[in-house]
Amino acid sequence: MNKIALVTGATAGIGKAVAIKLASLGFNIIITGRRIDRLEEIKNEIVVKYSKEVFTLNFDVRNKSEAIKQIEQLPKRWKNIDLLVNNAGLAAGLGTIQEGDMEDWEQMIDTNIKGLLYMTRAISPLMIERKKGQIINIGSIAGKEVYPNGAVYCSTKHAVDALNKGMRIDMVEYGIKVSAIHPGMVNTEFSTVRFHGDKAKADAVYEGLIPLYAEDIADAVEFMVTRPAHVNINDMVIMPTAQATATVIVRK
Numbered sequence: 001m002n003k004i005a006l007v008t009g010a011t012a013g014i015g016k017a018v019a020i021k022l023a024s025l026g027f028n029i030i031i032t033g034r035r036i037d038r039l040e041e042i043k044n045e046i047v048v049k050y051s052k053e054v055f056t057l058n059f060d061v062r063n064k065s066e067a068i069k070q071i072e073q074l075p076k077r078w079k080n081i082d083l084l085v086n087n088a089g090l091a092a093g094l095g096t097i098q099e100g101d102m103e104d105w106e107q108m109i110d111t112n113i114k115g116l117l118y119m120t121r122a123i124s125p126l127m128i129e130r131k132k133g134q135i136i137n138i139g140s141i142a143g144k145e146v147y148p149n150g151a152v153y154c155s156t157k158h159a160v161d162a163l164n165k166g167m168r169i170d171m172v173e174y175g176i177k178v179s180a181i182h183p184g185m186v187n188t189e190f191s192t193v194r195f196h197g198d199k200a201k202a203d204a205v206y207e208g209l210i211p212l213y214a215e216d217i218a219d220a221v222e223f224m225v226t227r228p229a230h231v232n233i234n235d236m237v238i239m240p241t242a243q244a245t246a247t248v249i250v251r252k
């Protein structure tokens with residue numbers, strides 16, 4: 001069987017583009033997400049275009065017992081996961097701490113930090129047993145800087161940055177590569193989700209500049225997974241050319 005990659009949050013945006021890219025590189029893919037119709041669509045697309053095998057897992061990464069069970073119950077051959085892409089995540093809302101919506105905070109913390117931890121806890125022992133594997137964590141420029149009205153989202157992505165470094169320390173003796181990609185603005189469903197479905201507000205985020213596209217991040221994943229065995233890319237920060245920092249953006 002070909003190499004196996006598991007991509008969390010593969011029903012949209014970066015995760016979907018990464019799953020498709022990895023299939024084009026020859027991986028069989030496990031895709032996860034809460035929207036089962038999307039999982040089935042993407043599975044069909046990959047099977048038809050790339051003739052790769054796809055296994056779908058429909059669950060919420062915030063649900064600890066479900067996340068662990070989904071991996072435990074994988075058929076034996078699908079447990080040989082060579083690559084885990086921890087991508088599922090979101091920003092919910094944009095506002096100050098003093099006025100923040102605590103439900104939004106919990107959703108971000110539970111998905112971006114705890115969900116990533118559950119998936120890594122479930123899958124890393126399988127890699128350790130085989131003494132091989134690679135983990136790519138999708139962080140953000142928000143994990144390198146803090147911007148106004150983004151304290152909680154930025155905290156979750158700073159946590160991803162720290163977890164990426166910590167995991168690398170824990171895994172090094174087993175030969176497991178651990179990397180992070182930290183994108184700036186990528187035009188996906190991210191802003192629509194952040195603004196709770198307000199598409200006009202979301203579109204305004206990308207007005208007057210060429211943002212990154214999900215495929216640009218998939219290209220970075222391709223670079224990471226095609227390095228020789230002795231090379232690990234620790235960390236990659238990728239921005240649109242029109243963006244210098246989280247807040248310095250040139251719009252024309």
Ligand code: NDP
Pocket residue numbers: 008009010011012013014015032033034035038059060061062087088089090091111115138139140141182183184185186187188189190191193
């Ligand atoms: P999208 O909203 O387009 O995609 C998010 C994906 O995450 C979806 O597949 C969604 O699937 C999944 N997801 C969200 N919550 C859960 C959950 N509780 N359980 C399972 N899956 C979940 O956004 P992006 O593709 O842009 O975001 C992907 C990652 O990239 C995130 O971690 C985000 O923080 C990060 N990022 C995004 C940037 C951007 O500008 N777009 C920049 C920097 C980082 P479903 O809804 O079906 O469950």
Ligand code: 8X3
Pocket residue numbers: 091139140141142183184185186246
């Ligand atoms: C998403 C990009 O700039 O909203 O992580 O933090 S930003």
